[in-house]
Each structure stands twice: as structure tokens, then as C-alpha cells.
Amino acid sequence: MTSERDFAETVVGLCKKRGFFWGPSPEIYGGSSGLYDLGPLGKLLKNRLESEIRSSFVRANFWEVECPTVSPEIVWKASGHLEGFVDPITRCTKCGQAYRADNLIEEEVPDADIKGLSLDRLAEKIRELGVKCPACKGQLGPVERFNLMLKTRLGLDQDAYMRPETATTTYLIFKRLLTFFRDKLPAAVFQIGKAYRNEISPRQGILRLREFTQVEAQLFILHKDETDWRAFDDIKSYELPLLPYKIQESGSHEVTTFRVSDALRQGHFKTKAYAWCVNLAYQVFRSMGFRPESLRLRQHLPTERAHYAADAWDVEVQTKSFGWVECCGVHDRGNYDLGRHQQYSKENLSVKDGNESVVPNVLEIAFGVERPLFCHIDNAYAEDSERVWLRFPPHIAPVQVGVFPLMGKPELVGPSQEIYDEVLDSGLTTYLDSTGSIGRRYRRQDEIGTPFCVTVDYDSLRDNTVTVRDRDTMEQVRISRPELVGILLKLVKGKATIAALKEGQPATI
RNA sequence: GCGCCCGUUGUCUAGGGGCUAUGAUGGAUCCCUGCCACGGAUCCGGCCCGGGUUCGAGUCCCGGCGGGCGCACCA
CATH class of the missing domain: 3.40.50.800 (Anticodon-binding domain)
Known part of the structure; x- marks a missing residue:
């Protein structure tokens, strides 16, 4: 552990010295954590990674778009980020310690059913169950909302937020995309751009940022095509280093190499289209130049999945600084997002599937660029008795x-x-x-x-x-x-x- | 946000009340140099910020900002 930390410090020192990145920015004013500047070499490296990412998606028939980084409040009401992208926080009135209210209740009273409770109901629940501050047994205060989005304003009085993900802004142009794709699904689109998250306490330098560059690819797809995905045949014999959740539950972290088709047959992936996306995510990371030995695909445990996700796999990169680093998520978002935007915007976001009118599903590949950027420098670092080189x-x-x-x-x-x-x-x-x-x-x-x-x-x-x-x-x-x-x-x-x-x-x- | 530790040239570092802040490395200019950090000369650059204590503060105290570790958080 200590040697990992020393290594991280050595790598970060080299990065600062040679001009890969600097920060926290703005340094001359003392810095604000979670914000970093890329120096000339870091920017060159990032450009190279982005260009590899771009051509990988283009080769997989995705089209690139770019949307605004700020959107009015209604968008985030619809997307669920205003409600859902929040932490319910409560503070001890005696010692001031802050807690996640929902986690605290679950911890103290494991049987309590608190899923989807409002802030007031959570506060009620705390009173009801007599939950006290675990640190000092003091009285807990009201439950407040801490939203992880950065708020801003458009014009004089329109509330707006910096996007916490690019994906939502891609969904907003779905009708336009549908026309562009001549009313045919699947439609494959990706976006590379800045996203913002007001992290409570960013750590690990450039790995957790408040402003970062996201790559998010969306595959708009009809349910029937997910199980019958033609492009799957092109990649079915490819081999992937998988760590399924069942293996993790048995206490092992051993990666097994599976052919994509075998992994599907054995139920590690639910559909051909999803398997294809996981493979694509892996290939994007290969195209960035990561060696197969330092990559693995890890399936989320059912308990760590987002509530809407039927399944979730991550691409992880092995580093000497921080061990395995989560770099990319592949999500089945269903039709939650388009359904919500249809509801809130009153626009028809459905498509014809035979005689039926349906809101299509979305499969998503999402990652930040700065993590692979750091992982690359970490992986590249080498030294011997006479020199240091990357x-x-x-x-x-x-x-x-x-x-x-x-x-x-x-x-x-x-x-x-x-x-x-x-x-x-x-x-x-x-x-x-x-x-x-x-x-x-x-x-x-x-x-x-x-x-x-x-x-x-x-x-x-x-x-x-x-x-x-x-x-x-x-x-x-x-x-x-x-x-x-x-x-x-x-x-x-x-x-x-x-x-x-x-x-x-x-x-x- | 909480607790503990920490913050000195670009990078790494010595110094924990007292003259002009230590060293390495680096960078610049010049000389030297027929292939892997040679050598020589000259030069450049630093005590995170703000208050306080003191005749005097990198040094002690308080606050802020930032960092590491632990807790929490990472939709």
C-alpha cells in the first residue's frame, strides 16, 4: 500500500515536472480540489486518446455529436438528476458529523424499508426508529439534499445546471437523430465533451474531478434487436478477460478469458447487443494502447448496480498507483431516459416497431478521458539505475x-x-x-x-x-x-x- | 464533511524562534563535447494564504486553502 502511494507520488511528480498536468487549479490562488490543468504534454496525450476513441466508435458505425454543457432545469427534472442525483444528508446537532441519511438508517436498522422516501419521510423515519449519531449519540438534524450538479443561471432568471453527464444531452436530440438516421433503428451516436460533478470530497488527484471530459456512446435500439444483433457475429469469437459477479461473490478476483459467444451462452451477458457493447468498450481501450494484461471487465454485483440497470460491466485498468481503476461503464439504460423526456417535453419520442409505437431502449458505453490518461502514464512509467522513461x-x-x-x-x-x-x-x-x-x-x-x-x-x-x-x-x-x-x-x-x-x-x- | 498527519525554488529535500534559508536535480547563456544525465564559467528560481504571539516567525498559535491516510461519498 505504502509503495503504491510512493509510486503514485513519483508519477504525479513527473507529471508536474514535465508538463502533463498541474493542480489543483488555479494553483496561484491556492487551488480548488477536483480541478486540474493539462499542460502541453497532457493535452497532446489526451488528444491522441480522444482521436483513437473517436476512430474506434466511427469504425463501429457511431456518429459523433456535440451538445451544450449547460441545460435548463426542466431537463434535469425530467432526467431524474435533480431528484435522484442527490445525497440525502443529515448532521448531528451535537458534534456536527454529516451522514448519508439513507445509509445511516439502513446501517442502524437493517430491516427498515426506506427505498424512495422523501427527505421529510427520511427525517421522520430517523425520529421513529430513534437513530442517533453513531459518533456521539447526539440528536440528528433535518435531512437535507446535497445535489451533485453545479447550478448556474441563464439570462436573468432561468435556473440551469451544468450537465453531470453528456448522455442526457444526447437524448434531448433524439427526434433530430431519428430524422438523420432516416427513421431507422438502431441509431448509434456518441459524444465527447465536458461534464461536471460537484463531488463532496474529490481525492486521488486527476482520477476524481469536478470537471472532466466524458465519452458517452448511445445505441438506440429496439428490444427485439437486442437479442438478434447481427453485428454480434463479427465479434463472437473474440476473447475477453471477464470477472463475472458470481466469481466475485465466491470471494475470487480471478479473471477468466471467455469467448464472447461462450460468455453469452453461459449467461454472463443477457443479450447479443449488450455483449457487443461490452466488447466494443474493451476494444476502445485496446485501441488506446492498453495492454491486454492490464485490462479486465468486471461485472457489478447486484448490490452495486444503479436501480434502473438490468446489468452493468466496467472496464478496469490495472495501475501501480491505485490498483485496479474503474475506467468505463457499459449500461443497459432501458427506455427510462427517453420515456421520461417524452413525458416531460410532451414530444413523441417513440418509433414504429411493426404496428406498435414504442420508446426504444438505450445501451450506453460511458467513460471519462482523464482516467485512462492517468492510467497510461502510470502504466508507461519505467526506471532503472540510469534513467527514467515512459x-x-x-x-x-x-x-x-x-x-x-x-x-x-x-x-x-x-x-x-x-x-x-x-x-x-x-x-x-x-x-x-x-x-x-x-x-x-x-x-x-x-x-x-x-x-x-x-x-x-x-x-x-x-x-x-x-x-x-x-x-x-x-x-x-x-x-x-x-x-x-x-x-x-x-x-x-x-x-x-x-x-x-x-x-x-x-x-x- | 469529520478525525489524524502534512504544506520550503519547476521537481525532490535540510532546517522546528535569531545575521544573506540547505543541498540535489532542473532551466538559461557561453565554453567544451564525433552518440547516451562528462566537465568548466556565469546566471535563474522557494518558505501555500491571512491574522495573532514576539524585539524578531518557514519555525509557535488561530483560521482559510490544498495534500495524504482513515471514515463517509463516488447517481
Whole structure:
């Protein structure tokens, strides 16, 4: 545990030092917890992750939309967030300790039936059952509501809230989407954008934020299509690392690799469409560059599920800082959301299913970007006796190529500048550095995870070649200038390796 | 929100009433340097914020903000 914490501190220290993230923000005013700034490298990394996420969903036939981050109060009344996205809090009148009223009652009187009680009824219940403050046995005060949404105002007098999830704002445009999809379901849409949660006590740095970037994909689907989902056939033989709730209940946390079709047959997933979504969530995380060994899919225990959810699986990433970190939820939201918005807006949000008019169901994949971002840095961290480096997969590394003259001599700096411009033009994120010793420059790039460094030396001037160095092995290979950009692009895409390029080349560089 | 501990250059850190706040690392400029933190010169940068005690406060006290751990919370 202590070593985990030390590790987290080391990683966070590196992140602050090198410009991945800073905070809590605003630092010069002392900071406000749960708010962080992304530095240049963190923003590059986040952009790379988002672009992988985006192309994964696009490949799965999802279409991207963007909605406002603030919506008027009525939306959140309809969605249930105003009522439901709250904690009923009560305080001890003597010692001031605050408690979740419902949890407290359940704890003290396990048989009490308090599901869905109003705040006043909860307070009544506390009196009735004689529940006292567990800390000092003092009298408990009235039950108050603590809403986790950030409130704001539109114009002079319209109450509004920052969205606590992007999903709801996607549902609000369902009619428009239906037209866009030519009145045919399934319709698959996703959104990447900011969401806000007024966490009571954010902890664990960038893992629990009050403002964060959410990715939420919605599959609008008819009930009959959930069990008969054609795309399932494309992925049925894929293997997934699963931790079903039944295994967890038996006290084990052992992951079993299942073929998707076997997991379905054995009842771990209820429908083909839901299984397909769980697989998609997993593949999105693979596309971000997480290794299979550090990923698992964990099913929620029935007791931890949200009340509306028929089933819930999470994608979790293993870290050295915080153990397994929940990064993504896959939810069957049924037709709760569309049904509520139909009711509150009086708009018809149903579709034709044969002769029937039905409100479609929604399957959702939801995650924040900052968690995978941190997990990636955590997973990438490596050190040995002589250096610290980040082993990012090349395609997500913030800076992809470093370009150096062997020494800061004009005859080497000039060509380096030309190469830098050329590599930059190819779309790769590139950094030119001609100061200090060559070793120091390599180490600087190692520490921010740059996978490849190009060095211009005196042989370069003679035979028009440069060396390319591999971050992880520190090995180098000599490449002819005309081939350089093409090879770098292949290296970054993982379609070539330094080791393979070295084969058949003379040992000297 | 509660309890315990903590807050010193960009990062890591010494110092717990007394002259100009310690060291490492880093960064900048220059010299050196024909491939992995070489060396030399010069320079840059810090006591979280606000009150109080004191002749004098990184240092002691109070409050705020922030962090760690535990509790609670994480729809």
C-alpha cells in the first residue's frame, strides 16, 4: 500500500515536472480540489486518446455529436438528476458529523424499508426508529439534499445546471437523430465533451474531478434487436478477460478469458447487443494502447448496480498507483431516459416497431478521458539505475519524434532544422533540441516518452543518412534521408520496429 | 464533511524562534563535447494564504486553502 502511494507520488511528480498536468487549479490562488490543468504534454496525450476513441466508435458505425454543457432545469427534472442525483444528508446537532441519511438508517436498522422516501419521510423515519449519531449519540438534524450538479443561471432568471453527464444531452436530440438516421433503428451516436460533478470530497488527484471530459456512446435500439444483433457475429469469437459477479461473490478476483459467444451462452451477458457493447468498450481501450494484461471487465454485483440497470460491466485498468481503476461503464439504460423526456417535453419520442409505437431502449458505453490518461502514464512509467522513461505505445506518445544535431555546430544544426521541418510536415509531433550533450537530450525525451529520436552526425553530411534511436532499447539504426519520414511514420504506427530495421545492417552506426 | 498527519525554488529535500534559508536535480547563456544525465564559467528560481504571539516567525498559535491516510461519498 505504502509503495503504491510512493509510486503514485513519483508519477504525479513527473507529471508536474514535465508538463502533463498541474493542480489543483488555479494553483496561484491556492487551488480548488477536483480541478486540474493539462499542460502541453497532457493535452497532446489526451488528444491522441480522444482521436483513437473517436476512430474506434466511427469504425463501429457511431456518429459523433456535440451538445451544450449547460441545460435548463426542466431537463434535469425530467432526467431524474435533480431528484435522484442527490445525497440525502443529515448532521448531528451535537458534534456536527454529516451522514448519508439513507445509509445511516439502513446501517442502524437493517430491516427498515426506506427505498424512495422523501427527505421529510427520511427525517421522520430517523425520529421513529430513534437513530442517533453513531459518533456521539447526539440528536440528528433535518435531512437535507446535497445535489451533485453545479447550478448556474441563464439570462436573468432561468435556473440551469451544468450537465453531470453528456448522455442526457444526447437524448434531448433524439427526434433530430431519428430524422438523420432516416427513421431507422438502431441509431448509434456518441459524444465527447465536458461534464461536471460537484463531488463532496474529490481525492486521488486527476482520477476524481469536478470537471472532466466524458465519452458517452448511445445505441438506440429496439428490444427485439437486442437479442438478434447481427453485428454480434463479427465479434463472437473474440476473447475477453471477464470477472463475472458470481466469481466475485465466491470471494475470487480471478479473471477468466471467455469467448464472447461462450460468455453469452453461459449467461454472463443477457443479450447479443449488450455483449457487443461490452466488447466494443474493451476494444476502445485496446485501441488506446492498453495492454491486454492490464485490462479486465468486471461485472457489478447486484448490490452495486444503479436501480434502473438490468446489468452493468466496467472496464478496469490495472495501475501501480491505485490498483485496479474503474475506467468505463457499459449500461443497459432501458427506455427510462427517453420515456421520461417524452413525458416531460410532451414530444413523441417513440418509433414504429411493426404496428406498435414504442420508446426504444438505450445501451450506453460511458467513460471519462482523464482516467485512462492517468492510467497510461502510470502504466508507461519505467526506471532503472540510469534513467527514467515512459514507455508509451508510439502512436499515443505526446511527442513522437525528437530531432537533434549530434552537437550544436552550425553544419549539423542546419540539416537538423530541415529534417525537423520535413518530419513536422508529415503530421508527426516533433521536437528539435540542439542544446547540451546528446545524452542529456536523449534522456529528456525518454522522460516524456518520445519513442524515436533522429540524430544528424558528420556521417550524415557525407552519405545523406541519419540515425534513429529507440527509446526502450536505446538501439540505433542508420536510415537514408529520403526514406526517413516514411520509416518514422511506420515506426509510429507500429508497422515497423527498430529491431527489424537493424537486421542486415552493419553493427556500427 | 469529520478525525489524524502534512504544506520550503519547476521537481525532490535540510532546517522546528535569531545575521544573506540547505543541498540535489532542473532551466538559461557561453565554453567544451564525433552518440547516451562528462566537465568548466556565469546566471535563474522557494518558505501555500491571512491574522495573532514576539524585539524578531518557514519555525509557535488561530483560521482559510490544498495534500495524504482513515471514515463517509463516488447517481
